[in-house]
Amino acid sequence: MSEAYFPVGPGLGPEENFLSLDDILMSQEKLPGRAESSLPRLAFALGPGAGTGDSIPEGSKLEIPLWLAKGLHDSKRRIISVELPKIYKEAWRTVFSADANVVDLHKMGPYYYGFGSQLLNFDNPENPEIAQSILQTFISRFRRIMDSSQNAYNEDTSALVARLDELERALFQAGQKGLNDFQCWEKGQASQITASSLVQNYGKRKFTDMDG
Amino acid sequence: MEPAEAEFLAEKELVTIVPNFSLDRIHLIGGDLGPFNPGLPVEVPVWLAINLKQRQKCRLIPPEWMDVEKLEEIRDQERKEDTFTPMPSPYYMELTKLLLNYASDNIPKADEIRTLVKDTWDTRIAKLRLSADSFVRQQEAHAKLDNLTLMEINTTGTFLTQALDHMYKLRTNLQPGESAHSQDF
DSSP states (O other): OOOSOOOOOOOSTTOOOTTOHHHHHHTTSEEEEEESSOBTTOHHHHSSOOSTTOOBOTTOEEEEEHHHHHHHOOTTOOSEEEOOOGGGSHHHHHHHHHOGGGSOTTTTOTTHHHHHHHHTTSOOTTHHHHHHHHHHHHHHHHHHHHHHHHHOOSSOOHHHHTTOOHHHHHHHHHHHHHHHHHHHHHHTGGGSOOOOTTTTTOGGGOGGGSOO | OOHHHHHHHHTTSEEEEEESSOBOOEEETTEEEOOBOTTOOEEEEHHHHHHHHHTTOEEEEOOTTOSHHHHHHHHHHHHHOSSOOOOSSTTHHHHHHHHHHHOGGGSTTHHHHHHHHHHHHHHHHHHHHHHHHHHHHTTOSOOOOOSOOHHHHHHHHHHHHHHHHHHHHHHHTTOOOSOOOOOOO
């Protein structure tokens, strides 16, 4: 209750939360896909064309952001078709099941879990395996996040979070906060009165600076 | 809940003091306290004991579990068992901090006691983490842990509940259940 505003968290499963900043940023990540039919006059936005009149020929490969892919994806597949990004494919899935802790999830797309959940929207025969693989990856990495977040007090944690994706980083911060609150209480700082973060930047704080 | 709130709840526990003033029985909303006679021990809540001690009006008597041998026994038993052993007080951590900060002159071997309590705390937290890890690994639906104190639950609670939330969301992905929302009109 000491915060002024509660951010809206990411959505559940294949649904996104409209108001969640995490979901908005995540849906900007790109998917590889193909144009199934010719897209008139859209070359300036999606393809390599220069003029505004160029159209994207049928069958050309595109990198489409998720929000666009979800909107244009249709079960009759008239407009575009999407493929899985490589980290959700068979090869990487076996890497994750072997040892999920060594993978740098931040480099692989900082929204591995969220994006993976969104991919289940597109009908794809590998969906159950993808869902299972994401869940197992989370479970295997849980221990390390817990240990590192609860044991690193007052240190530079950038080396520890470098390989975590956004969802894991939020978890790491929650763990750090629990630890910091406890340590701060034990030192006795919890009962000291400090200026609230909301008013610290106001110009008119110092009594001596005011006139009269 | 923050640690300061847990400490506030801990201050309701009763502790024995020996006052050096006299006062008739006082009637407070929570109950009666007193009467206070110099030299005679009386039980009061910790918040009052700390306050009187700071004003140098009493001498604190440590609770019977705050003793080096007893704590060593508790610590060794904690290390032997896989589950959590019952603690002498559900607020042992807060009471230790409060009493040792404000009344360490009334408590013999205060530093050793601090170390022993810290060791016990570390052992219990390690067990809690192990249990959380196996809980997540086996994707259990519910777990029961006896004899945990409020402070321990607070320290790991937020992290654990958020992680379980995420796991739940990822698990609902496995249900091919309801069809995706359609944007076609």
